[in-house]
Amino acid sequence: MxxxxxxxxxxxxxxxxxxxxxxxxxxxxxxxxxxxxxxxxxxxxxxxxxxxxxxxxxxxxxxxxxxxxxxxxxxxxxxxxxxxxxxxxxxxxxxxxxxxxxxxxxxxxxxxxxxxxxxPMDEPEANVSFDYSDIQKALGISEYTNVILGKHTGKLVFELKDENSVEAINPDFDMLKNISIQGLKGVGVTANSLGQYDFVTRYFNPWAGVNEDYVTGSVHTLLAKYWSVKKNKKDLKAKQLSSREGEIELHIIDDLRVKLxxxxxxxxxxxxxx
CATH class of the missing domain: 3.10.310.10 (Diaminopimelate Epimerase; Chain A, domain 1)
Structure with a gap:
């Protein structure tokens, strides 16, 4: 029919x-x-x-x-x-x-x-239990401040030293696609922002058929908690630095929920x- x-x-x-x-x-x-x-x-x-x-x-x-x-x-x-x-x-x-x-x-x-x-708000795992060195290499990251793994979303995010480092990332997507880690559901980079935003982000998921996701709400359910703790504030403004760019406002409702x-x-x- x-x-x-x-x-x-x-x-x-x-x-x-x-x-x-x-x-x-x-x-x-x-x-x-x-x-x-x-x-x-x-x-x-x-x-x-x-x-x-x-x-x-x-x-x-x-x-x-x-x-x-x-x-x-x-x-x-x-x-x-x-x-x-x-x-x-x-x-x-x-x-x-x-x-x-x-x-x-x-x-x-x-x-x-x-x-x-x-x-629902995600939160970082206490530690990352798997070897992510191949992912780091595929992303072209030589140094990072921290690495975060979402407890519920399974997203792995590297905190870089500054906004310019986030913009400069140029992943090897063929290499990324060939990395298989159980439970991993995408990778990203983030950094503090000194401008009108609290932090910036980029996000990649070639396993889902999309090399770079332009603006990603779900990864911000993890980064909301992470940057809220780092900045000691419940209201945050984020920018995703893809080629199309986009803005997300975040408000921590309680320990379990976040408003995007x-x-x-x-x-x-x-x-x-x-």
């Missing part, structure tokens, strides 16, 4: 098109099978595509797929979906509840066109003919 799926492309964590991180958003009127969702994500080639289905009373099911596999959590595609629901579909609510495999995410309209998302806030722009709207 043929069916059409409404598809949006949304640039997230930016208010300008061609900036931030593009995500696909598929609005479903009934469930799709996993194979079809994965095929759509592979065809679109965005770092993530979100599939949302209205359950009832403003509660939506949400799932996220990279071009290669389904992921447990995604910030920028959730922001993209929220922007579509609140600003294009114009649901009669100011907030949305998303049900996903590990719980619930709440997204809410804020002033100045921003959307805040209540996410940003803007988004719809780039395209159309239909997928299945």
């Amino acid at each position: 043929k069916r059409n799926v409404t598809l949006y492309t949304v640039d997230s964590f930016t208010e300008e098109i061609f900036k931030g991180n593009p995500a696909g958003v598929c609005i479903l009127d009934e469930e799709l099978d996993d194979h079809t969702m994965q095929s759509i994500a592979k065809e679109l080639k965005y770092s993530e595509t979100a599939f949302i289905l209205d359950f009832r009373d403003n509660i939506y099911s949400i799932r996220w797929f990279t071009p290669e596999y389904e992921v447990d959590l995604c910030g920028h595609a959730t922001l993209a979906a929220s922007h579509v629901l609140l600003n294009d579909i114009k649901i009669p609510f100011d907030s949305i509840l998303y049900s996903y495999n590990n719980g619930v995410i709440k997204a809410s309209s804020e002033e100045d066109g921003k959307i805040g998302m209540d996410f 806030t940003g803007k988004a722009r719809i780039f395209t709207k159309g239909e997928i003919f299945l």
